[in-house]
Amino acid sequence: MDPRFEIVTDPIDPRQLQVELEHQSAGASVCFEGWVRDNNEGRRVVALDYEAYAPVADKEGQLILTEATQRFELFAARCQHRTGALQLGDCAVWVGVSSGHRGAAFDACRYIIDEVKSRVPIWKKEHYKEGESGWINCVTGQSS
């Protein structure tokens, strides 16, 4: 199956995605889930909003999966990132790969999530217990 990256608004369904990784020659599959947690840099987080610019995010995400597929000789690679208002415990991002052996699968999964976090136009606004909110990684607009 061709690698596929998607920005989604509905809840992520890991079980359905995992099925897409199956391959008769695959001896390893590694998945990563990013969850919404209740704290960041010492502040109590109560909810998150994710925003993406899908026309560019989809292309860049797809490029990352294609890079990983070639570099780590994967049989399959899938990634979904959710946008909108998320609650604590929600799955915000899911990455899954399959390959011949575990080393490549671990490395590829790590590569994909790291590249997605640094390259794909997705933004995260945290809402704090005290009532404030702020865009993560930005100097601009902090505690807006």
Add this chain to the structure above:
Amino acid sequence: MITVTVRYFAAFREQAGHDQERLETDHDTAGGLFLELAERHNFTDPTSRCKVAINDELTSWDAPLQEGDHVLFFPPVAGG
């Protein structure tokens, strides 16, 4: 002078107070235009941490601007 459409996202949109504007510019690169608008809207993130896309393609800050371009300014990304 050329006319371009600029779009802002996330923190930039909130800081600018709108999500897009059409403007005339004599800047010939995306980076030059960004610096002018960053000053106008008080964006303080350095270009090294931001990204730019022209007509939905990620590009470099020295990419040339052309009449009718849609220039997208992305503040520091934070997926995951």
